Amino acid sequence: MIPNDFVLEAHNIYHTAEVVSGDCFSGNKNSALVLKGVNLVVHSGEVLAVLGSKGSGKKALLDVISRRTNESSRGQVLLNGAPMTKSLFGRCCGYVTHENDFIPGLTAFQTLQYTPTVSNGFIKQSKVRQVLADLTLSQVANKKVENLNISEKRRLAIGIQLIRDPVMLLLDEPTQGLDPLSAYLLISILSNSAKKVGCGIILSLEKPRSDVFPFLDRALFLCLGGAVYSGGTRAMLEYFHGIGFPCPQLENPLMYYLCLSTVDRRSRDRFLESSQQIEALVQRFSRESPMNDGGPVMSNGFGKLPLLYSKPGVFNVWGLLFLKMLAVNFSCGSTGLKSLFLRLFALPLAIGSMWIFYSNIADDSKGFYSRNGMILNVLGISYGCGILSTISIFPQWRKRFYHDSADGLYSGVSLLLAFNAVSIPFSVISAVLATCALYPIILNPLIPIHISVAYLFVSIWSCYFLAEQLCVLFCVFVKSRTNVAVAVSYIICIFVALSSGTVRSFKGLHPYLQEYNKIIHTKYASGLLHSTVFLSKNMNCEESATVSCPVPADYLTNRIGNADIEETNFIIIAIVIPVALSIFNMIMYTLPIANKVFRKHVDK
Structure with missing residues (x-):
């Protein structure tokens, strides 16, 4: 069980990366600012959804937090007040992509059993069975990984990280390619796991459904690298209502405000109008509530430091x-x-x-x-x-x-x-x-x-x-x-x-x-x-030699x-x-x- 006293903070994150412009014959690489002053806070047991359209900077934000980027970035990422390093992230946190690169020939149980962790023996086997049960994979524990469907593979990839007892878990588009029922099951499992083991979860979503809204504790809306909103999902409705954008009844609030923070590219006039509106929303949120999203910010390092977590030998x-x-x-x-x-x-x-x-x-x-x-x-x-x-x-x-x-x-x-x-x-x-x-x-x-x-x-x-x-x-x-x-x-x-x-x-x-x-x-x-x-x-030589x-x-x-x-x-x-x-x-x-x-x- 992970103690519920961990806080991940990201303060004023700026990130520059190379982007390719032009066609496949004359493409040029240029540096572009993909994150512009993004802030977030997530506590143990909470689920934070990073929402945005393609190219909004969702994956870049996850890469900055996990220290997987080589490009220039500014700002602070803190875990219980300790600066996040690549080594610290590897010991205490986990990262799950939507790609499933399992070793063919192994069963789901063996895949988790052979994941390096500190514990071994009977304790490790008990932990594997528990993780499989939490992910509703017990019925396929002895099934070869190549025979699993995409939903089961996605949950198994999450299990590889959960078996390591991370204090924070990052997921890049975990519902990509899943049908609505499988996506709902996955988000509900993540929410239950976060509450059960006290693990903070940050996941990116491009097309959130309304049925996953109850499982999200916090939301961060990104557009062109800027934060339109970052805070609790309950406070989100009040915030947007207060600035003149109430969510209509019977409307999916996640999709409604995601559309509100998405550039309309159907015409030049619509593009300019939506860009100006989004820029105004970003500036207003930055001015009115830069980090006031509820809950204490433990930037002074108070609490149990994750540096005590050890790696397997x-x-x-x-x-x-x-x-x-x-x-x-x-x-x-x-x-x-x-x-x-x-x-x-x-x-x-x-x-x-x-x-x-x-x-x-x-x-x-x-x-x-x-x-x-x-x-x-x-x-x-x-x-x-x-x-x-x-x-x-x-x-x-x-x-x-x-x-x-x-x-x-x-x-x-x-x-x-x-x-x-x-x-x-x-x-x-x-x-x-x-x-x-x-x-x-x-x-x-x-x-x-x-x-x-x-x-x-x-x-x-x-x-x-x-x-x-x-x-x-x-x-x-x-x-x-x-x-x-x-x-x-x-x-x-x-x-x-x-x-x-x-x-x-x-x-x-x-x-x-x-x-x-x-x-x-x-x-x-x-x-x-x-x-x-x-x-x-x-x-032997030839006779004529x-x-x-x-x-x-x-x-x-x-x-x-x-x-x-x-x-x-x-x-x-x-x-x-x-x-x-x-x-x-x-x-x-x-x-x-x-x-x-x-x-x-x-x-x-």
């Missing part, structure tokens, strides 16, 4: 992410089966299909049906399966991370640590199965079995893991999973063409490309495969550039490169450039 968050990812992989349904197939069986099946082409290959075969062609296909399949698996699984976690990171639930490092902790064991098992499928094809009796298996395993697994990490890296900058796959595939093709020794020999490369190859993973993975397939084997046949070392020197292959070093380097890339990814997901891209993805 790092290991707690990582453990929940890890368990959530495991739950998706082993969930019953299409999502779980797809994830399990891509992680475990796609690579072995693809490698096993090579039996069709290379089961009876001869030493003197050339072109695609040769040992050289086989090495090329092993590299390509290993890289390709890594790309396919990652772009199919990781983007949904990245998308969820965009919203969770904005709430300060966890960092990119925690996400990648959990993702790799799940991915690496699966990829190791998959690579082992693929090695077992490939080894009989390239059986080399002159090399000990354990050495051949080790070389094959390291080559296949490191290629798979490198492709996975490259996809994760590109996901920082690229939103479309298709574009990520294309970009990574293009890079891999360059690596294979220049460094594998299967398309073009090392000796045929320009000197600077030969030096460049020393840092390319494909060179070392291919070197292990070449040493397994060709080392100590006789290289006038020179002696090349020895294996000469062959390897021409193909991959090493006369004396040190397989141990190749194994170490082949493993170190993708591992180093995974560490680099963790750094990238904490840099400001990544946070900027994340915010762009969230806004879109």
Whole structure:
């Protein structure tokens, strides 16, 4: 239960943001003042509705309060007298958008169960059941989130925030896309939750219905960034009646005064007339009642400060992410089966299909049906399966991370640590199965079995893991999973063409490309495969040859550039490169450039 002594205040809020003017070919970005001296107060247990037409500044106000804006803003946002910071908002408050980015494969209960909170164990499960009951979601607790309707998804998104016990909850257009009955149910649930747990609620509405009026304690009417009215809903009728705008009987007061504070754009004359009227209303309200909307203003910091609220520990968050990812992989349904197939069986099946082409290959075969062609296909399949698996699984976690990171639930490092902790064991098992499928094809009796298996395993697994990490890296900058796959595939093709020794020999490369190859993973993975397939084997020459046949070392020197292959070093380097890339990814997901891209993805 949240103590009923919290007050959120916003004093004299000005906010400037970039707006696009012009058409899609000649659009220009200009700075515009989207909020002009807005004030509001909301207490624990109250519901404040921010009303206004599209472009009135509703979302900008919520972003300023939640400290999600990068553009310039002035004014004060206080929580019990403490200046609102991004860290403070993440600990004590919640933000719900109208987008529902849940992880497919999880049930409604699991979605709340794996949300990072301070409490765990039996207390956490009891809290989850209580939140589901309060949101009338108990009947769909064991239903997959992808099978929920839009109303149930919207309530579940609210539950993700309520499970954290916020003192203030912000909601951006929570009724958007809902039918009238679902919208009424949602607003009534929010009102009851606010009274029950003592949580202050601020929600934006564009088209409020009359049946939600009784559930609103306060209202803020915005038009072109200015406040036409801010205060209690009961005092609202008296205020507008006193200035000459009484609400007609049987009329929805919310919609009536929303229309009154909306610019009429049907003609130039109507636009000028309505703009002047709204400007007069804004100035009159600012002059007569700047913050006199009832209730004490606790600007002196009196009362329990929200700074005492704590965040869940790092290991707690990582453990929940890890368990959530495991739950998706082993969930019953299409999502779980797809994830399990891509992680475990796609690579072995693809490698096993090579039996069709290379089961009876001869030493003197050339072109695609040769040992050289086989090495090329092993590299390509290993890289390709890594790309396919990652772009199919990781983007949904990245998308969820965009919203969770904005709430300060966890960092990119925690996400990648959990993702790799799940991915690496699966990829190791998959690579082992693929090695077992490939080894009989390239059986080399002159090399000990354990050495051949080790070389094959390291080559296949490191290629798979490198492709996975490259996809994760590109996901920082690229939103479309298709574009990520294309970009990574293009890079891999360059690596294979220049460094594998299967398309073009090392000796045929320009000197600077030969030096460049020393840092390319494909060179070392291919070197292990070449040493397994060709080392100590006789290289058959054409009968018309006038020179002696090349020895294996000469062959390897021409193909991959090493006369004396040190397989141990190749194994170490082949493993170190993708591992180093995974560490680099963790750094990238904490840099400001990544946070900027994340915010762009969230806004879109």
